[in-house]
Amino acid sequence: MNVLTVMLNAGASLAAASSGALTLGSSGGASFWMPERASTVSADVDWVFNLITWVSIFFFVLILVLTVYFAVKYRRTEGRGAEPSPSHHTPLELTWTIIPLIIVIIIFYMGMKGYIDLRTSPANAYEINVTAKRWDWTFQHSNGCTQYDELFVPLGRPVVLKMMSDDVLHSLYIPAFRVKQDVVPGRITTLWFEATRPGIYNLFCAEYCGTEHSQMVAVVHVLPEEEFQARLQHCAQWINLVPEESLHLAGARLFSQCVSCHSLDGSRGIGPSFRETHELWGKEREFADGSRRIVDENYILDSLNNPGGEIVKGYANQMSSFRTMDDKRKRALAEFIKRLDEFELDANGRLIVPPLPTPQTPEGGQ
């Protein structure tokens, strides 16, 4: 994005912001302060936010106007000293102690009520297991569908996320839903929401977790129930429908889980580039402990199951295990690396993922 575009956008957004300020609290879409609302709690959270904001604006304007007015009206001029006025006035001081006290008690109560709603999940909620690891989100549905950095949720049905971390602290945050919860290694934390608007929304990692923290971003798809079920089924089963000779194409689709650490163009990332691994196919690779091994399918499978077992020379032990991934997916990835020279990158260096040869009908099943 060049300077000019950003400045134009800036101008447009300021214009939008000033018109948005007038419609503070309009329903559905974004306001001056808040992003679009897409969950049942969004409106309540925004209501409390707006209440506090208006209280703040009132007091801020009061303080600003009085400060400026006094500074101008009572500015020091020739021959005019301070006028006599009391240096304390207990009833007045008690007034500006007690009024703010009452206001903050009300604000506290509103916030507590909203918080209890945010933390109390309905009994019939749909459960999704979430694993956070540097720097990817894994979402596992009960039908076996596992997705990386992509979350399907049903519209109008409460969803509970049961979250665990494989390494350090993370935090799952969906601005449009107004929900956030830290993901803590060694315990399970939960978060619930009920999406109210179909669409796609960003999901961020909000707790600093190292190098690729700003890329630990996922996409949430809010889908009507029927479409949700269809996509879920397809997600669980598409890999089974891929014929063995097209496994490398399936691997290309799975590559999105690897992209934050492994490049395809040979550039150095958190881990070695797959280009390099591809070029070493059938040849020996040297590891940090001095040992060597031929790069083949078994090497890829071992690296997925036990990444710390053989660390490529010059790299650190940073990868989490993919032990729970099913075998066909692992073989697909190995096949993808082996046949990497059949794929092309776009102008931005991103992989062009070719379509699978046999058209898949999502509802098809087995």
Next chain:
Amino acid sequence: MSTIHSHSSAETNYLTHSRGFLSWALTLDHKRIGVMYLVSVLLSFFFGGLFALVVRTQLIFPGMDLLTRDQYNQVFTLHGAIMVFLVIIPSVPAALGNFILPIMLGAKDVAFPRLNLMSYYLWLFGAAFFLLALFMGGIDTGWTFYTPYSTDADKGSQFAGVIPALTGVFILGFSSIFTGMNFIVTIHRMRPPGMTWFRMPLFLWATYATAVIQVLATPVLAITLGLLAMERAFGIGIFNPALGGDPVLYQHFFWFYSHPAVYIMILPAMGIISELISVHSHKHIFGYKFIAFSSIAIAIFGFLVWGHHMFTSGQSELITVIFSAITFSVSIPSAIKVFNWLATLYKGSISLNTPMLYALSFMIIFSIGGLTGLHLGTLATDIHLHDTYFVVAHFHYVMMGSALLAMIGGLHHWWPKITGKMYNETLGRIGAIGVFIGFNLTFFPQFIMGSHGMPRRYHDYSGVGWLPEMTQLYAPYHFWSSVGSYVMALAFFLTAGYLIHSIFRGRPAPANPWGGRSLEWQCSSPPPHNNFDEAPTVGDCYDYSVLEWDEAQQGYRWRPDVPRPGAGGANPYKH
């Protein structure tokens, strides 16, 4: 009184009292130690500020690659750690406080001058460990050192600077504890006759409350960081769940210090503002006791609210609600101070000098910083706002716009006293207004992008997985925020320029250029080596009716027709 100026300039002052490097390096004079702190802190501020500019430049457009992701993480960590531990915490108490506190109190020095010098060397030593951390590979943990990222070299930070940086913070902690102890004893034991508790200037009340926090809270940080260093070095398993520890425990320990530390930063700043507003309005401070006690109240409540940094951490819901409730109690004493300052302005005679412009900026900026604290103390909204730029904006409004700008305002207020020179007032006003504009342009957009969900500590706001509309949403706010930081930097360079210029070319300062009544304005500028030859007697330090403008001195003097308190032999200024 009219003879004092010429009288004292004929004799030596603390700057000319002795000469040579060792006369500074081994000095026990609180004023010289204060000046050494001041130079060191301002130098650190320069580097912390440079890092901030690098951070803002990386973020000016989406997809910038000025820095790699790892470099960015190291730069924001250094910016935060330097600004918190090397700049803001020591800025007012150790730098300005060391210089002003004993004179304001009417004492010849602090209670333990050797300990005071040791505090300074501990500061230098701690700062040296920060440099060592840089040379040993850097740190990228954020200034908060959250576990298990900071303790697990395999799964967390790969950088070897973590332990040196922890050691540095540990040592700086002792520097801070010793300064606090020194101030507590000084205020208890070294008040001259007549300086009762309720005659002390409010800056001293604020510094006293700060010192209590420094002494009680900092040891907890030392223990916590000690455990952290041992965990990283020996894997003892306190905080790392892989070793049976609990990362949330670390957050409790850390914020038990670091929340009160916020008040170590803001309380002395509020003390400065109480002085600045009253002196430059030439009017008695309004509600002295409410302001004094609100400092103590903030110090006490400040110990009970650490859990509000952890609303989303996984701590229990009950404790979260309790912490939210107590958090609101801190807002009340802060509100009292702001209203009392407003009432002080009312019917005053307000000189819009540079220090006063900083004080008025403080009123406005602190109001925004304080009021947005309500959004963050409130549970329902904090869940959404936590760890976004809304929090970044909030604490910069409080830590930078309030604490640090109050320090800069105080620096201008006491500059004539410290250096004996006047700076260029016009440039001073331009600088103050430039800083105010640049500051708000930098940080106000951050509230808006934060409430729209922009997470903090992000190297970029585009890339794989980013929806283009989100990138477009945040881009203009980032752009204006970066532009604001450049405006602020220019204003600070201007400020540094005219202040340094004044040391060499400035007009000699009168004893009392602003019309202050507290004791430091009654000794010459710069003060003599011993501050006071006899114990001074004290009146109401906010009663300005006894002063009048003296055209010859270009400063204020005691009205000849008004007897001094304890007039007669007790007058310390009559030789």
